[in-house]
Amino acid sequence: MDYNPQEIEKKWQERWEKLGLYQATDFDKKPKQYILVEFPYPSGDGLHVGHARSYSALDTIARKRRMQGYDVLFPIGYDAFGLPTENYAIKTGIHPIEVTKKNTVIFREQLKSLGLSFDWSREINTTDPSYYKWTQWIFLQFFKKGLAYQQEMPINWCPSCKIGLANEEVVNGKCERCGAQTEKRNKKQWLLKITAYADRLIDDLKLVDFPERIKNQQINWIGKSEGTNIKFKIGNNDLEVFTTRIDTIFGVTALVLAPEHELVQTQKLNIKNWDEVEDYINKSKQKSEIERMDFAKEKTGVELKGVYAINPLNDEKIPIWIGDYVIATYGGGAVMVVPAHDERDYEFAKKYGIEIREVIRPGEKVPTLRQQSEVRDSDIRQERIVGAYIEYGKLVNSGEFNGLDSEKAIKKITKWLEKKKLGKKQINYHLRDWVFTRQHYWGEPIPIVHCEKCGVVPVNEKDLPVELPYVEKYEPTETGESPLSMINEWVNVKCPKCGGRAKRETDTMPNWAGSNWYFLRYCDPNNDKELADMKKLKYWMPVDLYNGGMEHVTLHLLYSRFVYKFLYDIGVVPEPEPYKRRCAHGMVLASDGQKMSKSRGNVINPDEIIKKYGADTVRLYEMFMGPYEDAIAWSTESLEGCARFLRKIWNIYDNTEKIDKETTKELIQKLHYTVKKVSDDIDNMKFNTVISSMMEFINTWNEKNNVLSRKDAEYFLKILAPLAPHITEELWETLGNKKSIFETEWPKYDEKLIKKDKIDLIVQINGKVRDKINVNVDISEKEAKELVLSSDKIKSWLNNQELKKIIFVKGKLINIVI
RNA sequence: GGGCGAGUGGCGGAAUGGUAUACGCACAACACUUAAAAUGUUGCGGGCUUUGCCCAUGAGGGUUCGACUCCCUCCUCGCCCACCA
Numbered sequence: 001m002d003y004n005p006q007e008i009e010k011k012w013q014e015r016w017e018k019l020g021l022y023q024a025t026d027f028d029k030k031p032k033q034y035i036l037v038e039f040p041y042p043s044g045d046g047l048h049v050g051h052a053r054s055y056s057a058l059d060t061i062a063r064k065r066r067m068q069g070y071d072v073l074f075p076i077g078y079d080a081f082g083l084p085t086e087n088y089a090i091k092t093g094i095h096p097i098e099v100t101k102k103n104t105v106i107f108r109e110q111l112k113s114l115g116l117s118f119d120w121s122r123e124i125n126t127t128d129p130s131y132y133k134w135t136q137w138i139f140l141q142f143f144k145k146g147l148a149y150q151q152e153m154p155i156n157w158c159p160s161c162k163i164g165l166a167n168e169e170v171v172n173g174k175c176e177r178c179g180a181q182t183e184k185r186n187k188k189q190w191l192l193k194i195t196a197y198a199d200r201l202i203d204d205l206k207l208v209d210f211p212e213r214i215k216n217q218q219i220n221w222i223g224k225s226e227g228t229n230i231k232f233k234i235g236n237n238d239l240e241v242f243t244t245r246i247d248t249i250f251g252v253t254a255l256v257l258a259p260e261h262e263l264v265q266t267q268k269l270n271i272k273n274w275d276e277v278e279d280y281i282n283k284s285k286q287k288s289e290i291e292r293m294d295f296a297k298e299k300t301g302v303e304l305k306g307v308y309a310i311n312p313l314n315d316e317k318i319p320i321w322i323g324d325y326v327i328a329t330y331g332g333g334a335v336m337v338v339p340a341h342d343e344r345d346y347e348f349a350k351k352y353g354i355e356i357r358e359v360i361r362p363g364e365k366v367p368t369l370r371q372q373s374e375v376r377d378s379d380i381r382q383e384r385i386v387g388a389y390i391e392y393g394k395l396v397n398s399g400e401f402n403g404l405d406s407e408k409a410i411k412k413i414t415k416w417l418e419k420k421k422l423g424k425k426q427i428n429y430h431l432r433d434w435v436f437t438r439q440h441y442w443g444e445p446i447p448i449v450h451c452e453k454c455g456v457v458p459v460n461e462k463d464l465p466v467e468l469p470y471v472e473k474y475e476p477t478e479t480g481e482s483p484l485s486m487i488n489e490w491v492n493v494k495c496p497k498c499g500g501r502a503k504r505e506t507d508t509m510p511n512w513a514g515s516n517w518y519f520l521r522y523c524d525p526n527n528d529k530e531l532a533d534m535k536k537l538k539y540w541m542p543v544d545l546y547n548g549g550m551e552h553v554t555l556h557l558l559y560s561r562f563v564y565k566f567l568y569d570i571g572v573v574p575e576p577e578p579y580k581r582r583c584a585h586g587m588v589l590a591s592d593g594q595k596m597s598k599s600r601g602n603v604i605n606p607d608e609i610i611k612k613y614g615a616d617t618v619r620l621y622e623m624f625m626g627p628y629e630d631a632i633a634w635s636t637e638s639l640e641g642c643a644r645f646l647r648k649i650w651n652i653y654d655n656t657e658k659i660d661k662e663t664t665k666e667l668i669q670k671l672h673y674t675v676k677k678v679s680d681d682i683d684n685m686k687f688n689t690v691i692s693s694m695m696e697f698i699n700t701w702n703e704k705n706n707v708l709s710r711k712d713a714e715y716f717l718k719i720l721a722p723l724a725p726h727i728t729e730e731l732w733e734t735l736g737n738k739k740s741i742f743e744t745e746w747p748k749y750d751e752k753l754i755k756k757d758k759i760d761l762i763v764q765i766n767g768k769v770r771d772k773i774n775v776n777v778d779i780s781e782k783e784a785k786e787l788v789l790s791s792d793k794i795k796s797w798l799n800n801q802e803l804k805k806i807i808f809v810k811g812k813l814i815n816i817v818i
Numbered sequence: 819g820g821g822c823g824a825g826u827g828g829c830g831g832a833a834u835g836g837u838a839u840a841c842g843c844a845c846a847a848c849a850c851u852u853a854a855a856a857u858g859u860u861g862c863g864g865g866c867u868u869u870g871c872c873c874a875u876g877a878g879g880g881u882u883c884g885a886c887u888c889c890c891u892c893c894u895c896g897c898c899c900a901c902c903a
Binding site: 213220243256345428553554633638692760772812815816817 | 819820821822823824829830831832836837840841842843844856857882883884885896898901902903
């Protein structure tokens with residue numbers, strides 16, 4: 001019989017579903033394992049071959065764990081609120097609800113056609129009111145704890161999408177979705193206070209097993225920096241400046257304020273060159289964000305003539321400048337200029353003729369490698385003259401602090417300032433609070449009411465969910481208000497507190513809202529009393545393995561950790577971190593090495609490939625194509641190789657000559673080795689070598705007169721099963737088995753059988769391979785030496801030269817040094 | 819500018835201190851075939867004076883009996899962040 005994947009795949013998918021083989025059991029006796037993939041956004045484009053790659057990988061792990069005796073939760077759902085659906089709906093006139101329904105059906109079918117072992121009974125959808133009821137409930141808890149607040153603030157506005165964007169959605173000043181240039185607009189926004197959790201989000205990375213690069217990215221994104229806030233007097237006003245290098249305070253020769261800084265206006269009357277200053281302020285206001293960034297290399301500024309600040313440490317008069325390279329929203333919008341010890345300050349000082357005063361010298365203790373090389377290159381003085389010396393060192397020209405090391409000086413000077421109430425220790429973060437509103441239709445309504453008397457009032461929890469009304473028009477409005485504001489009968493409500501006239505909040509939540517906590521809902525998807533039962537959460541959480549893309553590391557992955565920590569604080573979830581281990585897949589690129597996109601016309605449609613080759617081949621190829629974490633270009637030619645491999649397996653099991661014999665000795669060894677290799681490599685997510693080792697096994701089985709016993713033939717099917725579930729299930733049945741292969745135990749290997757008794761001992765002379773001799777594996781050093789030195793081949797190489805040393809590595813090699 | 823990572827055949831890659839190029843693709847020859855596809859067999863880094871030897875893992879240096887692997891310098895590419903004081 002020929003291998004016909006289309007037929008057998010359909011058969012087994014139906015049978016698995018009937019058996020309910022992949023349903024997770026709450027409170028099972030077996031140890032639990034929660035394996036999670038980021039749920040897809042059901043876009044109109046359908047499933048991407050990239051989805052297929054990461055889902056197949058985690059499916060492989062889930063299937064193996066089940067066979068290893070775990071109670072596995074491997075769920076799936078849809079993150080369906082969001083802009084593309086709304087934009088598509090506007091274009092076609094089909095309502096977002098309909099679009100979502102249609103796309104979800106397509107996605108579900110595609111996922112099923114891959115034979116993924118999801119527990120379909122727990123499927124969720126973020127646009128389902130019984131789901132977003134709890135998204136809204138979480139928002140109310142944030143509000144009650146004062147962590148959700150409103151603020152008038154400039155938002156990034158995309159004139160094309162007509163939507164406010166979070167900073168993270170603006171790339172180089174352009175809208176992440178449509179690429180249009182964004183503008184700034186002032187609008188009252190809801191924000192979530194993620195900054196209150198900044199420290200814990202850094203510290204608790206210790207508790208989890210994430211790849212280092214992911215931890216680093218999150219730490220950098222939060223951008224914690226410890227320093228000192230110091231007050232300079234300007235007339236009667238205080239100017240607070242943040243610095244991480246208070247040890248350089250005696251080298252301050254200027255201050256630079258952001259053009260927006262309030263003190264510029266306060267000091268207006270004292271500034272002698274006001275016209276020039278005002279001109280500069282206006283010009284920088286006109287510059288867009290991107291232009292201000294483009295000027296990064298050319299720093300500009302204007303001196304505020306006639307105004308001085310007083311350095312509290314030495315009462316020196318310091319000139320004040322404004323410059324638009326200073327960010328208004330960070331560190332108080334002011335910087336102190338220390339040209340001798342900061343590269344940017346040095347550049348600025350050189351340009352405008354500001355004094356450069358040395359206050360730090362390289363100390364005897366040389367802390368960094370960079371400095372070591374500089375010291376060895378001797379010309380320290382030259383270095384100081386040519387540029388800024390930015391390392392720590394010993395203080396000079398610093399009054400009573402002369403001679404101190406930078407580190408000590410920072411502590412001492414800060415203490416001195418604190419004592420005199422002129423400054424204090426300060427920690428700043430780059431992380432900003434999370435703008436949690438969108439002026440769009442297709443999102444979760446924010447459960448807040450604005451009352452004429454009571455002000456901002458939360459909707460009563462018993463009245464949740466605040467359902468998104470079904471409307472005909474969902475286009476964004478020119479005013480920037482949400483389309484919901486147009487629906488009077490929905491907007492006008494009674495105040496939950498006083499019963500008076502009130503209006504609903506018409507902004508909706510961002511597309512990240514529903515994905516912050518979805519993994520909790522899988523534990524208890526139908527609960528209408530709480531977002532999930534604590535007992536069930538205690539059983540399933542935390543997620544044991546969570547797979548997702550690198551592009552979500554600073555967005556979804558950080559946000560959801562924050563939300564989870566908050567839920568932990570209010571006693572809704574059992575521990576402080578949601579994900580025990582995180583892994584990231586590499587992208588699947590088009591065959592030209594570019595990102596797949598419709599406009600480039602290089603998209604591979606998984607449906608077509610599955611139809612032609614079968615799901616097992618697609619799965620196998622996507623695992624084989626390269627290291628799981630790396631981006632790899634698609635190659636249909638390479639995929640054919642995997643199809644060939646499966647056909648080879650089919651044929652060998654079809655050939656009665658090859659099975660039901662006594663397993664040949666070479667194959668016993670190879671089989672056990674392969675079982676070990678496959679077991680280990682699946683756990684380490686090295687799927688490409690899993691498959692190559694199985695290919696090697698099949699090659700050996702095929703060659704010569706190698707044969708397997710029925711039991712050993714079954715062994716091999718089991719280790720292939722998690723990767724190619726359909727073909728193995730079919731062959732398993734053909735061998736006469738009644739139970740599903742996935743209800744059987746994962747095979748164990750026997751170390752003793754893997755061990756070879758004879759090996760090729762490598763004989764090296766001066767590290768070069770000169771010979772291989774077949775010997776017993778446990779040959780002693782003495783025996784090996786005698787054997788090698790008596791061989792004619794080696795003798796001719798040695799040529800009677802003096803032996804200096806012999807290195808012997810047991811079971812591997814012997815190296816003769818002459 | 820900062821952080822992280824990578825550089826191995828025509829291509830995807832394997833080997834993380836001990837036989838470099840496993841496995842797969844592509845290619846070539848042969849077999850089967852009227853023919854093609856499929857399948858099978860063989861070959862496939864470069865060079866040479868070819869039972870064998872020399873060279874080669876971005877370049878150069880170092881550590882080591884031994885380096886793709888560890889260390890230093892440089893080059894190239896990718897990703898993320900970026901005037902953060």
